[in-house]
Amino acid sequence: MNCKQFNTIPLEEVLLSLGHLPTKHNEKEAWFLNPFGTETHASFKLDKKQNVWYLHSEGIGGNNTEFMKKYLNISVKEVLEWAEKQNFSSFHPQTKIPQSKTNLKPNPNYQITEIKELQNENLINYLQQRGLSQFVYPLVKEVHFKMGDKKQNFYAIGFENNSGGWELRNPFYKGSVLKKDISIIHLNQDSDDQLKNRNVVVFEGFMDLLSFVEMKRFFKGDVLVMNSIALLNKTKEHLKNYSEIHLFLDNDQAGKVCKDEILKTFPKANDCSEIYSENKDLNEFLIERIKKESEILHQKEQNEQQQNVQVFKRRR
Incomplete structure (x- = not known):
């Protein structure tokens, strides 16, 4: 930078x-x-x-x-x-995109060439490294894009926001294109449920949302992804529509500021960060949990192998 x-x-x-x-x-x-x-x-x-x-x-x-x-x-x-080291959500390695009146048209220096279902092996491997399975694939897209006069076609995991903008992630890139906005998704609900639903779970970034869905596959309700801490006030405006609020915000300074500000406005909101208090965020918690489960399974397999060897020796 x-x-x-x-x-x-x-x-x-x-x-x-x-x-x-x-x-x-x-x-x-x-x-x-x-x-x-x-x-x-x-x-x-x-x-x-x-x-x-x-x-x-x-x-x-x-x-x-x-x-x-x-x-x-x-x-x-x-x-x-x-x-x-900060990973600011609004940082674009490419030239900054001037916003059009609609905020949806790409700048000539930046062009989205294709949006499709996730199928690129490198992106799938990246999600797997983040502890995420094919269960979360329907929530994201594979976005191909070009930058400036470069002929190279780049690709990333794309997560759409409420204004048609995209949060983009791959192993080497973190950014967003077009208009910045929050994302709200209705999970496992039909139209009647959406009208009745007063339950929402709040995240800073979409990787934490995907981690939540990976762990709570049958969750029924709304999820709100801020996509930027700069959208805190807009987030609070939308939270007025809910009577039950669950916060899964980061455990860094910015996340704590957001959490405190939301709790000040909505005192009955439920702070869930204690679940992953030893981790920076929910995705890091998921990765460590999978790692520990893998180590336990590996140790169990080793113990069984040793027991089998001992039984075999006694029989001889």
């Missing part, structure tokens, strides 16, 4: 990942308490359209790189090393 790429990431998402929530905001701007110090009145302004900040109390401002340099007191090189 270079400075130009890091500076295209919404600073609001960076601030949320660090545990800073706005005191007030609208489509154009957001105000925060000084992230570099202590204050009671918000003086840190974020211009969402320009993606730049200005701290009125100190008379300074800048872009994402300049913010993190001051926030962590480190060099530009160290800022980029830090950013590489």
